[in-house]
Amino acid sequence: MIEETAIRALIDGKAKPPGSLGRIEDLAVQLALIAGRADPRIDRARLLVFAGDHGLTESGVSAYPSAVTQAMVATFLAGKASANAFARAAGAELKVVDAGVAGLLPAHPDLIAAKIRPGTRNAAVESALTLDEVRLALDRGARIVQDVAAENVDILLLGEMGIGNTASAALLMHRLAPARLEDCIGQGTGHTPEGMARKRAALEQAAGRSDASEPLHVMAQFGGLEIAMMTGAILGAAEARMPVLVDGFICTAAALAAVRLRPEAREVLIFSHRSAERGHGLMLHVLGAEPLLDLDLRLGEGTGALLALPLVRAAARLLTDVASLDDVLAGRL
Structure with a gap:
């Protein structure tokens, strides 16, 4: 089962300042914890x-x-x-x-x-x-x-x-x-x-x-x-x-x-x-x-x-669709 600290570290490593998406980040964490995985889908x-x-x-x-x-x-x-x-x-x-x-x-x-x-x-x-x-x-x-x-x-x-x-x-x-x-x-x-x-x-x-x-x-x-x-x-x-x-x-x-x-x-x-x-x-x-x-x-x-x-769909996409800052800086896009 995935841990909250791991999800927050993943979000903090995205190509954005840590915490800059406010409560959407908290929502993304909740979705990941519900799904038990770092790539929750909220499509259907x-x-x-x-x-x-x-x-x-x-x-x-x-x-x-x-x-x-x-x-x-x-x-x-x-x-x-x-x-x-x-x-x-x-x-x-x-x-x-x-x-x-x-x-x-x-x-x-x-x-x-x-x-x-x-x-x-x-x-x-x-x-x-x-x-x-x-x-x-x-x-x-x-x-x-x-x-x-x-x-x-x-x-x-x-x-x-x-x-x-x-x-x-x-x-x-x-x-x-x-x-x-x-x-x-x-x-x-x-x-x-x-x-x-x-x-x-x-x-x-x-x-x-x-x-x-x-x-x-x-x-x-x-x-x-x-x-x-x-x-x-x-x-x-x-x-x-x-x-x-x-x-x-x-x-x-x-x-x-x-x-x-x-x-x-x-x-x-x-x-x-x-x-x-x-x-x-x-x-x-x-x-x-x-x-x-x-x-x-x-x-x-x-x-x-x-x-x-x-808003919920956007929070899930934060986890699945946004590049990491490391990948951006390394040109791995």
Whole structure:
């Protein structure tokens, strides 16, 4: 297994002043350590957009109805969402994973059918999932990534779609960070002051219903299926030594759950951006993460991960494509 000191010495010996590429050099080191070799490749990238619905929408946590989740899945599969446009720009493949969309989705070449159940239960009044459902979601997420790795994909990008999932992610952050609930609740898809009051009331009711703090039980109490399946995907990627480019607030909640379940999973995680969603900065801090970008994004879908992908590819190319200073000075180009 390659050592960090050896990778840093290799980078310092490139045709540039030592340290002159700043955090890109740190990123190159991380990629080499994940791959276990000094020439990591980040050529083939795949974004998995995990989709699921949330019973919490019944309590008014979102400005939009659950039906929007299914409509957006159809938009992804038609190639017309923001994530599709960014994926084309970044040279990434995009697949949608049905983790728990409330409606029936017709078969499509870019749809992975992995539904556990048609949406979670309303966490404000009862457990969102059973422990068996959480375990099944984790297992399916890991198996999906095993299949991705078998296709020689170099890097996994995480995205999500699910009306109400900022509410679920806020509850997960509240218990797993841990952090004050008020510091975890943000605008999500956008709310009037009255809508934010409903959201806070629903989440306070959900949090007051259970004192769960262990990761599996927290995911069971507060959902959601797309978050649990992303958590499993991260654990599968850690097992396969595949780098994972994490998107925004909801994906970071899945990352937090994965790290709480298996701390070594942190090694494969690259955090793409700091979301404008309240609580994301604190959650990144808890994970010891410094994101690559800060663009006031809060869409989700994996858009931030796609925008950061060229930086990750550049970091890998620093190791594989840049001449050593010794070769430059000796004319061996």
